[in-house]
Amino acid sequence: MSATETATADEGTGRTSTTAQTLRRLVQGDLASVRVVLGLAVIWIIFQSQEDRFLSAQNLTNLMLQITAIGLISVGIVYVLLLGEIDLSVGAVSGLSAAVMAVLSVKHGWSPYLAIAAAICVGATIGFIQGSLFSRFVVPSFVVTLAGLLAWQGALLQVLGGTGSLNINDPKITGLANTFYSDTVGWIFAAVIIAAYGGVLALGYRRRVAAGLDDSNPLPLVIRFVFLAAVVIVAVAVLNSDRGVPLAVMILLAFVVGMEFVVKRTGFGRHVFAVGGNAEAARRAGIRVNRVRVAVFTIAGSMAAIGGIMAASRLFAVNQNSGGNELLLLAIAGPVIAGTSLFGGRGSVWTALLGALVIGSISNGMDLLSLSSAVKYMVTGGVLLLAVLVDAIARQQRQTSGRV
Amino acid sequence: MSAASTPLLELEGVSKRFGPVQALDRVDFAVNAGEVVGLVGDNGAGKSTLVKAIAGIHSADRGTIRFEGSEVSISRPQDATELGIATVYQDLALCDNLDVVANLFLGRELVSSGLGVASRQLDEVRMEHETADLLSNLAVTIPSLRSEVGTLSGGQRQQVAVARSLLGEPKVVLLDEPTAALGVPQTKQVLALIRRLRERELGVVVISHNLADMFQVADRIFVLRLGRSAGEFAASETTEEQVIGAITGVGEGHEKREQQPEEEGG
Numbered sequence: 001m002s003a004t005e006t007a008t009a010d011e012g013t014g015r016t017s018t019t020a021q022t023l024r025r026l027v028q029g030d031l032a033s034v035r036v037v038l039g040l041a042v043i044w045i046i047f048q049s050q051e052d053r054f055l056s057a058q059n060l061t062n063l064m065l066q067i068t069a070i071g072l073i074s075v076g077i078v079y080v081l082l083l084g085e086i087d088l089s090v091g092a093v094s095g096l097s098a099a100v101m102a103v104l105s106v107k108h109g110w111s112p113y114l115a116i117a118a119a120i121c122v123g124a125t126i127g128f129i130q131g132s133l134f135s136r137f138v139v140p141s142f143v144v145t146l147a148g149l150l151a152w153q154g155a156l157l158q159v160l161g162g163t164g165s166l167n168i169n170d171p172k173i174t175g176l177a178n179t180f181y182s183d184t185v186g187w188i189f190a191a192v193i194i195a196a197y198g199g200v201l202a203l204g205y206r207r208r209v210a211a212g213l214d215d216s217n218p219l220p221l222v223i224r225f226v227f228l229a230a231v232v233i234v235a236v237a238v239l240n241s242d243r244g245v246p247l248a249v250m251i252l253l254a255f256v257v258g259m260e261f262v263v264k265r266t267g268f269g270r271h272v273f274a275v276g277g278n279a280e281a282a283r284r285a286g287i288r289v290n291r292v293r294v295a296v297f298t299i300a301g302s303m304a305a306i307g308g309i310m311a312a313s314r315l316f317a318v319n320q321n322s323g324g325n326e327l328l329l330l331a332i333a334g335p336v337i338a339g340t341s342l343f344g345g346r347g348s349v350w351t352a353l354l355g356a357l358v359i360g361s362i363s364n365g366m367d368l369l370s371l372s373s374a375v376k377y378m379v380t381g382g383v384l385l386l387a388v389l390v391d392a393i394a395r396q397q398r399q400t401s402g403r404v
Numbered sequence: 405m406s407a408a409s410t411p412l413l414e415l416e417g418v419s420k421r422f423g424p425v426q427a428l429d430r431v432d433f434a435v436n437a438g439e440v441v442g443l444v445g446d447n448g449a450g451k452s453t454l455v456k457a458i459a460g461i462h463s464a465d466r467g468t469i470r471f472e473g474s475e476v477s478i479s480r481p482q483d484a485t486e487l488g489i490a491t492v493y494q495d496l497a498l499c500d501n502l503d504v505v506a507n508l509f510l511g512r513e514l515v516s517s518g519l520g521v522a523s524r525q526l527d528e529v530r531m532e533h534e535t536a537d538l539l540s541n542l543a544v545t546i547p548s549l550r551s552e553v554g555t556l557s558g559g560q561r562q563q564v565a566v567a568r569s570l571l572g573e574p575k576v577v578l579l580d581e582p583t584a585a586l587g588v589p590q591t592k593q594v595l596a597l598i599r600r601l602r603e604r605e606l607g608v609v610v611i612s613h614n615l616a617d618m619f620q621v622a623d624r625i626f627v628l629r630l631g632r633s634a635g636e637f638a639a640s641e642t643t644e645e646q647v648i649g650a651i652t653g654v655g656e657g658h659e660k661r662e663q664q665p666e667e668e669g670g
Contacts, residue, residue, distance in 0.1 A: 207529050208529055211530075213532055213533065213536070265526055266525065266526060267513040267526060270502075270506060271511075273501060274506075274510055274511075277501035278497070278499045278501075281496075281498055281499050282499065284497045285497070286511040286512070287510070287511050344501075345500075345502075346501055
């Protein structure tokens with residue numbers, strides 16, 4: 001054995017181990033989402049085999065419109081879940097905020113922009129108050145927001161007054177959920193999204209290589225890019241063959257991307273993860289834990305209001321059921337199904353979108369099949385239970401294999 | 405040697421009382437730059453109280469603390485940090501769900517300089533680069549800087565915690581039971597890391613129950629017993645029996661049972 005031979009052998013193993021590492025990183029990082037995408041595919045195949053209208057362009061467009069409100073509320077819920085907390089008031093807050101918008105617009109003749117801004121302020125303020133109570137008095141968030149759930153539901157009835165229902169006629173507000181872009185604009189959106197994503201990936205990779213941090217091959221990034229580009233192109237093609245890309249979908253996407261950026265790429269987002277992982281460690285590292293908590297609950301309240309506005313826009317009305325029924329539970333179930341941990345510190349904003357798609361697909365498919373409410377509730381409950389069990393099992397595995 | 409004439413950190417006549425318990429009684433203690441001092445003693449001897457007094461968790465009732473020759477008051481943890489005293493507690497205070505880089509820079513994340521939204525963005529590349537530099541300087545090997553801290557071994561976690569304390573460029577590092585609950589190879593790694601802290605001209609104070617570890621790594625061993633100084637030994641000129649004698653008080657001939665402090669040890 002010559003010395004050179006040994007050296008090359010060593011280098012060879014080093015190379016394979018880094019390639020294996022990057023592959024593992026790809027799989028680990030995206031394992032949860034891969035699992036959910038596969039689950040979604042199974043759900044779609046099952047419904048399509050029972051009812052061929054399910055995967056029609058018209059129904060898929062409807063599905064996207066149906067999940068907008070729930071997805072937006074879930075974006076805020078993801079932040080709360082990352083802290084390891086829960087916000088049970090988001091449904092009621094979404095209804096109340098939408099009612100405030102409707103009353104200001106219809107009864108007081110406010111401009112739609114001001115009415116929408118006021119509604120978001122209501123949601124933000126409620127979130128701020130609940131977050132402050134929770135962090136200042138160390139009351140479980142579960143209880144504070146449960147009280148909120150009841151109180152804000154009462155406030156909704158109060159705001160709506162005697163009729164209990166208010167039709168929205170302002171075209172700016174109803175346009176939010178009922179505007180569709182032309183085919184050309186749709187393709188421009190697609191091009192911009194794909195180019196932006198490719199640019200971000202390429203820039204990040206080049207910076208890492210320049211800093212000498214990553215000698216691995218860019219294959220995982222290319223796979224991701226191709227996958228996203230394919231999804232965007234197919235989605236736009238499908239939406240264009242019906243009414244076009246809805247404004248509502250673009251709003252949802254903008255919030256998902258923006259809030260994912262905040263949670264993954266900013267110091268604030270890092271602190272959210274730290275508090276959710278180990279609040280005491282975060283405190284000792286100089287993070288103002290209570291400020292982070294209040295900010296997160298404020299975000300959840302704001303996102304609930306935005307979701308409520310979209311729901312009201314789609315319905316052309318606000319009524320006593322706005323933000324009620326199973327909306328709250330589905331908004332929480334979505335991210336959990338898609339892989340955001342209930343125990344805090346793990347997850348991403350993308351799970352809000354993915355989870356809403358899963359839950360929305362199940363509900364939409366069962367509607368198409370005209371299944372009874374009894375069956376719908378039981379199936380949805382079963383899916384949620386399954387998701388929570390998967391989360392808990394993943395957590396146990398981390399705990400048993402994690403430490404020496 | 406000038407270091408010998410002016411200790412980096414010097415405590416004189418420090419006392420601390422918790423209610424009826426005299427946890428520290430007129431203790432004199434010093435650590436020089438480039439020196440590892442082992443702080444040993446039985447449970448309740450006052451080791452933790454002494455470290456907490458230096459770290460600003462419980463400030464001392466009486467006595468003076470001098471840092472680099474000038475008298476200072478340490479009443480809050482921030483005071484100690486600003487002076488350049490870093491503490492690594494036994495429970496490490498790491499976020500298991502974050503990776504090594506994120507834990508190292510927790511609470512002092514680097515943000516990229518740029519315009520607009522980009523200026524608020526975490527500079528992951530620079531943080532990872534600095535983490536890699538720091539860890540390789542300390543000869544700490546961790547499989548991937550991007551692996552979650554929760555997946556690391558106990559020894560690796562301890563090394564990450566020590567490395568994190570060095571980011572603030574401290575002059576004195578206090579380590580609370582760094583080798584407790586570690587296996588033999590991991591203990592060796594951590595002891596090697598402590599030696600490298602000494603090579604960096606830091607003053608290192610190590611609390612430990614493990615005398616064998618202390619004799620391997622410490623230059624000086626300082627014994628506390630019932631809140632009082634019970635002897636100081638140069639590690640190279642002492643036997644374990646002598647230190648054990650000082651810890652237990654055997655052979656001193658004046659047991660003071662009535663003064664047993666109740667304060668928790670470790």
